[in-house]
Amino acid sequence: EVQLQASGGGSVQAGGSLRLSCELSGFTAAEWVIGWFRQAPGKVREGVSCITHLGGTPLYADFAEGRYTMSRDNNKDTVYLQMDNLKPGDTAVYYCAVLEFPIALSRLRSWWSGPEEYEFWGQGTLVTVSS
Numbered sequence: 001e002v003q004l005q006a007s008g009g010g011s012v013q014a015g016g017s018l019r020l021s022c023e024l025s026g027f028t029a030a031e032w033v034i035g036w037f038r039q040a041p042g043k044v045r046e047g048v049s050c051i052t053h054l055g056g057t058p059l060y061a062d063f064a065e066g067r068y069t070m071s072r073d074n075n076k077d078t079v080y081l082q083m084d085n086l087k088p089g090d091t092a093v094y095y096c097a098v099l100e101f102p103i104a105l106s107r108l109r110s111w112w113s114g115p116e117e118y119e120f121w122g123q124g125t126l127v128t129v130s131s
Contacts, residue, residue: 002120009125020081022096029100038092047113086129093124
């Protein structure tokens with residue numbers, strides 16, 4: 001079974017940066033989508049970014065575009081989320097998640113940000129941004 005371990009959260013001031021990591025184990029699928037999500041207190045979980053086995057440019061939520069960068073180290077089976085110019089509104093628990101063998105990649109933009117689409121989840125890492 002796929003297991004994910006997210007880390008790298010912490011407390012920073014507005015304008016600062018953090019890099020989150022998500023280590024994957026038991027991950028052998030040839031086709032997949034890996035996503036980053038976040039959930040702020042009292043709010044629903046929302047998609048931040050995703051990548052697929054096809055490679056190419058990651059997809060980003062509007063709030064993440066231009067400030068966040070998702071990447072993957074194939075050798076370490078780890079995905080990263082570089083977050084720059086952080087704002088207090090970015091305060092949340094950040095999660096990584098995996099969907100194996102996605103069947104609708106041609107419509108990825110329409111569903112990638114829905115947490116209900118993903119099968120496996122890490123435990124989350126807390127990011128706190130102060131003003």
